[in-house]
Amino acid sequence: MSRLNIVLAFVLIGCALAVVQAQHRSRTYFVELERLKKEAHALDEQWGQLQLEQSTWANPARVDAVARERLGLVAPSQDRIHVETRADAP
Amino acid sequence: MNYHSRKLLKLHLAPWRMATVAGLLLGGLIVVTGRAFYLQGLNTDYLQGKGDAVANRNLTLPAHRGQVTDRYGQLLAISTPVEALWARPADLRLSDAQRAHLAQVLGMPKGELEKRLVGRTRGEFNLRRPLTPEQAAEVAAMGAPGLVLRREFRRYYPAGEVAAHVVGFTNIDDVGQEGVERAYQNWLAGRAGERQVLRDRHGNTIRDLAPIKTAQMGGNLALSLDLKIQFIAHRELAAAIAQHKAKGGSIVVLDAKTGEILALSNLPDFNPNNRRDYQPGAMRNRAVIDTFEPGSTVKPFVAAAVLERGLVNPQTVIPTPPNFKVGPKLVRDEHPHDSLTVTEIIQKSSNIGAAKLAMMLTPEQHWSVLERAGFGQLPGSGFPGETAGRLRDYATWKPVEQATMAYGYGLSVSLLQLARAYMAFANDGEVMPLSFLKREPQEIVGERVFSPAIAREVRTMMEAVTQEGGTGTRTRVPGYRVAGKTGTAHKLVDGRYAPDRYLSSFVGMAPASNPRLIIGVTIDEPSDGVYYGGSVAGPVFAQVMAASLRQLGLPPDAPETETRMTQNLVGPGGGA
Numbered sequence: 001m002s003r004l005n006i007v008l009a010f011v012l013i014g015c016a017l018a019v020v021q022a023q024h025r026s027r028t029y030f031v032e033l034e035r036l037k038k039e040a041h042a043l044d045e046q047w048g049q050l051q052l053e054q055s056t057w058a059n060p061a062r063v064d065a066v067a068r069e070r071l072g073l074v075a076p077s078q079d080r081i082h083v084e085t086r087a088d089a090p
Numbered sequence: 091m092n093y094h095s096r097k098l099l100k101l102h103l104a105p106w107r108m109a110t111v112a113g114l115l116l117g118g119l120i121v122v123t124g125r126a127f128y129l130q131g132l133n134t135d136y137l138q139g140k141g142d143a144v145a146n147r148n149l150t151l152p153a154h155r156g157q158v159t160d161r162y163g164q165l166l167a168i169s170t171p172v173e174a175l176w177a178r179p180a181d182l183r184l185s186d187a188q189r190a191h192l193a194q195v196l197g198m199p200k201g202e203l204e205k206r207l208v209g210r211t212r213g214e215f216n217l218r219r220p221l222t223p224e225q226a227a228e229v230a231a232m233g234a235p236g237l238v239l240r241r242e243f244r245r246y247y248p249a250g251e252v253a254a255h256v257v258g259f260t261n262i263d264d265v266g267q268e269g270v271e272r273a274y275q276n277w278l279a280g281r282a283g284e285r286q287v288l289r290d291r292h293g294n295t296i297r298d299l300a301p302i303k304t305a306q307m308g309g310n311l312a313l314s315l316d317l318k319i320q321f322i323a324h325r326e327l328a329a330a331i332a333q334h335k336a337k338g339g340s341i342v343v344l345d346a347k348t349g350e351i352l353a354l355s356n357l358p359d360f361n362p363n364n365r366r367d368y369q370p371g372a373m374r375n376r377a378v379i380d381t382f383e384p385g386s387t388v389k390p391f392v393a394a395a396v397l398e399r400g401l402v403n404p405q406t407v408i409p410t411p412p413n414f415k416v417g418p419k420l421v422r423d424e425h426p427h428d429s430l431t432v433t434e435i436i437q438k439s440s441n442i443g444a445a446k447l448a449m450m451l452t453p454e455q456h457w458s459v460l461e462r463a464g465f466g467q468l469p470g471s472g473f474p475g476e477t478a479g480r481l482r483d484y485a486t487w488k489p490v491e492q493a494t495m496a497y498g499y500g501l502s503v504s505l506l507q508l509a510r511a512y513m514a515f516a517n518d519g520e521v522m523p524l525s526f527l528k529r530e531p532q533e534i535v536g537e538r539v540f541s542p543a544i545a546r547e548v549r550t551m552m553e554a555v556t557q558e559g560g561t562g563t564r565t566r567v568p569g570y571r572v573a574g575k576t577g578t579a580h581k582l583v584d585g586r587y588a589p590d591r592y593l594s595s596f597v598g599m600a601p602a603s604n605p606r607l608i609i610g611v612t613i614d615e616p617s618d619g620v621y622y623g624g625s626v627a628g629p630v631f632a633q634v635m636a637a638s639l640r641q642l643g644l645p646p647d648a649p650e651t652e653t654r655m656t657q658n659l660v661g662p663g664g665g666a
Contacts, residue, residue, distance in 0.1 A: 027296060034295050048154075048170040049223065055165035055248035060321035079568065081640075 146299060147287050153280025154243055155264055156308030158257055158271070160317040161350075161528045165248050166257045167271065169264070169308075172220030173239045175229060179211050182236030192237075195228045220244055249317060251359040252324045255375040256315060256351075256526065259362040268373060270313060270526060272474045280308035312528040314350035319343055319638045324355040326633045327611070331357050334616035334626050340377035341630065342509045343638060344608040346599060348531060349513065349522030351471065352607070352638070354378070354506070378469075378476045381502035382593050382612065385579030386439045386561075386623070388460070388498040390515060393436055394540055394548045395459040396447045404433045404551055410442040416493040421445045437554040439561045439576060441497040448496030449489070456492055457484035462539045463511040464521065465503055471524040479503040498579060499587075505595075509610035512597050514539035515549050515573070516605035549573045553602045555624075565628040567600055567636045569646035574598020574631065576623035581615065591615050596627035600635050601647040609635055 056062070067073040129137060158167035175196075184192070184207070193200040196218055206217065219242070221229065226239060245260050247253070258269020264279070266272035283305030288297040323341045331339050343353035358372040374380065396402050412426040421442050427434075435443030448456055460466070466481025480502045487495070494500050503511075506524070513521045520536035540548075552573035555562040561576040577595040580587040595612040599605035611627040611634075620626055 030297065031294060045171050048168060051157075051165055052168050052170055052246055052248060055168075058164070059248055059250070060318055061250065061252060061325075064321070064325070081568065 145288055145290075147289055147295075149285050149287060151283035151285060151303075151305035152243070153282045153305035153307050155245065155260070155280055156278045156310045158278070158311045158313060160253075160313055160315045160320070161352075162316070163312070164317045166253050166313065166315070166317070167245060167247050169243045169245050171241050172244045173223075173226035173229075174219035174242055175217040175221055175226075176214050176238040176240055177207065177217050178214045178236045178238060179207070180236070182207065182234075184234055184236075188232060188234055191232065192229070192234075195225055214238070247362040249320075250363060251361050252321050252355070253315060253317070254359055254362045255356050255373075255377075256313065256320075256354050257362065269375065269474070270311065273472055273526075274311055277309045278311060281306040314345070314352060314525055314528045315354070316352045316638075316641070318641055319634070320353040320355060322637045322641075323353040323609075323634045324359075326630045327355055327357055330613060330626065330630045333618070334613060334620060335618045336613045336616045336626075338376065338614040339627075340380075340505045340610075340612050341634065342377050342505050342608075342610045343634065344509050344513065344524075344610075346513055346516035346605045346608050347522070348529065348534060349510075349524050349536075350529065351506075351524060351526055353634075375473065375475075377505040377610075377612075378471065378473045379504065381477050381479045381504050382595075383499050383501065383579050383582065384503050384508055385498035385577035385593070385595065386441075386444075387508060387575050387577035387595055387597050388465075388501070389436055389439065389444045389496065390548050390552055390575055391459055391463055391511070392444055392447050392451075392456070392496045393432060393551060394515075394544055395456060396432070396450055397547055398459070398540065398544050399451070399455070401450050402432050402447070404431065404547060406432050408432065408435065408443050408446050410435075410440055410446065412442070414442045414445065416445060416449070417488070417490040419490045419493070421493060421497075433551045433554050434559075436548075436551045436575065437557075437560045439555075444496040445493040448492055451492075453484040453487040453492050456495070457481070457487070460495075460501070463514055464507060465501060465511065469504070469507045469510050469524055471506060471526055473506075473526060476506070477504050479507055498577065505610050505612050508595075508597055509608050512599065512608050512610070515545050515552065516599040516608050517545075518542040519545040549599075549602060549605070552598070556598075560624075561622065562596065562598070562624040562628050564624055565596060565598055565632045565635075567632055567639065569648060570600045570635075570639055570644075571602035571648045572598055572600045572632075572635065573602040573605070576628065578621060578623045592621040594621055594623040594626035596623050596631045598631050598635070600639060601644060603647040606642065606644055607635065607638055609638075 154171075155169040157165060157169075159165055189204060189207075190200055193203040196203065218225075221239075229237060230239060243264065245264065247257060247259070249257070256269055258266060258271035260266050260271050266275040266278065271278065283303045285298060285302040286300040287295045288299055290296050323343055327339050327341045330336070338357050340356045341353065342351065344350070345352055354375075354377055356374070356376040358369075360369065360372040397404070402408070407429050408431070409429045410423070410427055412423065414421050423440050423442050425438065427438065427440065430438065430440055430443050432443075432447070434440070435447065460481055466479055468476060468478045482501070491500050510521060510524055517536070519540035519542050520538050522534050522536045550573075552575055553571060554560055555574055555576065556565050556572045557563070562574055565572055565574055575597055577597070579593045579595070580589065581591040581593055582588075583591060593612060593614055594616055595610070597608070597610040599608045609631050611630045613626045613630070616626045
């Protein structure tokens with residue numbers, strides 16, 4: 001009878017330690033999860049800013065201005081445009 | 091040795107002293123126990139609250155507003171977090187070198203910065219919003235106390251004034267005020283979430299105390315606009331308005347097959363990113379909200395009405411005597427002809443001819459065609475504040491009104507409504523519902539206005555407008571067949587038609603063999619002497635149409651006209 005009690009006591013201690021360990025792991029993972037969430041959020045914001053930057057650079061008004069002023073391009077006159085029709089076009 | 095027996099050591103204590111000490115100790119014990127019981131058992135909430143206040147936090151999870159893009163995903167509006175720089179003068183201790191550095195980072199003169207810093211001594215005020223990310227990094231690196239970086243969301247409109255009228259804008263509270271931002275406010279707005287967490291003393295989150303209410307990000311919206319076409323339309327419209335010294339103007343580009351609005355632009359315009367110089371007039375989306383008397387651009391509907399009833403065919407000759415009167419009113423053509431075929435009435439935009447065609451119809455028949463084409467009814471684009479225009483009930487029409495209505499006076503439309511009505515001719519008689527949102531082709535159900543045969547017949551007549559002898563020779567697009575109708579209407583000023591103020595318009599479609607695009611242009615009060623619709627609005631149409639057709643890669647349906655551009659500068663008139 002007393003031997004069974006001793007065994008049970010050891011089992012109890014083992015369980016208690018396991019609970020402590022699990023709790024600790026859960027805390028660690030939670031902190032890690034929080035960090036990753038924050039990172040995801042930051043990346044999301046960065047993505048938005050990059051999109052904004054990209055669309056600012058690619059703005060047709062800006063492309064038009066750069067093409068005309070900096071690169072000295074001109075739109076071809078209508079009579080110099082020849083539109084080809086593909087043979088397989090509908 | 092027996093200490094107890096020694097007399098000297100015998101304790102002579104009075105019993106009352108023992109009782110007093112014992113009583114005091116007992117009393118103290120009771121007080122402590124009572125207090126403990128009070129705190130632990132009766133008044134727990136207070137201390138619990140204090141404890142929670144230290145460790146628990148309610149966090150709001152910010153939700154940003156959805157993006158607005160064009161049909162190909164080009165950004166038109168986006169909310170992005172920016173840093174704003176605030177100063178708290180009470181904590182502010184800046185050395186002279188730091189001030190100089192800060193002034194340099196912010197790009198403002200040192201004197202001005204110092205004036206702003208000493209201007210207030212308490213509270214907080216914002217020094218600069220928003221900062222560029224580089225500036226924010228520089229300020230954060232300074233680490234000066236009293237300079238605070240705050241994170242806030244700001245709405246940006248990368249396309250600026252080009253798409254301003256369609257996209258609209260939001261107010262400081264991120265609520266849509268105009269345009270799509272207003273129409274789709276509920277969809278675009280995000281809903282902030284909330285979570286309750288336990289924190290350790292470093293401020294790290296340890297545990298969630300309650301289920302997280304996740305933030306609902308605002309939905310994204312893909313508009314039907316094509317930013318490239320939109321830009322070209324805006325550019326050409328601005329150029330024409332500058333050239334003709336006009337007060338304003340609008341342009342609408344519709345996809346004739348789906349009813350999608352590919353471009354819509356107005357002038358004067360405004361920059362939604364910078365609304366310091368707020369001018370309500372410039373923010374109005376004229377193409378959707380303003381109405382005008384359409385003038386000659388309604389003539390094709392009259393022609394369709396008489397063709398539909400088999401009263402005439404396109405070759406029927408109608409006498410158009412210059413002294414034609416309806417009741418007391420003399421109907422006038424600027425370029426009189428003795429007689430014209432029905433096609434020529436449209437081609438040369440004869441008011442007399444159009445009035446004569448209209449008089450073949452009863453008011454009810456005339457009205458029903460206009461009503462079917464959507465005049466006097468909301469065009470259904472879903473744009474906030476769109477107008478239905480005005481079409482009076484036929485029972486109240488006098489004969490003279492029916493005649494003037496044939497050439498576009500006595501009823502009013504918006505440009506969007508007019509362009510939508512032309513879809514009946516472009517899309518073989520079927521009008522598709524308008525949309526500012528991109529949509530899949532299979533979801534649309536059209537509304538039949540004319541039979542396909544009538545629509546094609548009128549389209550052929552409108553093609554003559556752009557050929558030699560027509561009012562719209564300057565609307566040609568090399569390589570493509572174009573059909574359309576010019577309009578030049580006198581403006582109503584104080585209840586009278588002003589003889590020298592015009593609204594020039596052109597509505598047309600291409601490729602005429604199977605139209606894909608409809609473009610409507612109005613120019614308000616051109617004042618450099620040229621005012622015919624074909625000469626003022628027509629070239630804008632031609633430029634935008636040519637560029638758009640190329641953009642969409644549509645095969646030409648008239649390759650042989652490629653190099654035959656007419657150079658006539660003033661289009662022949664008529665009532666156009």
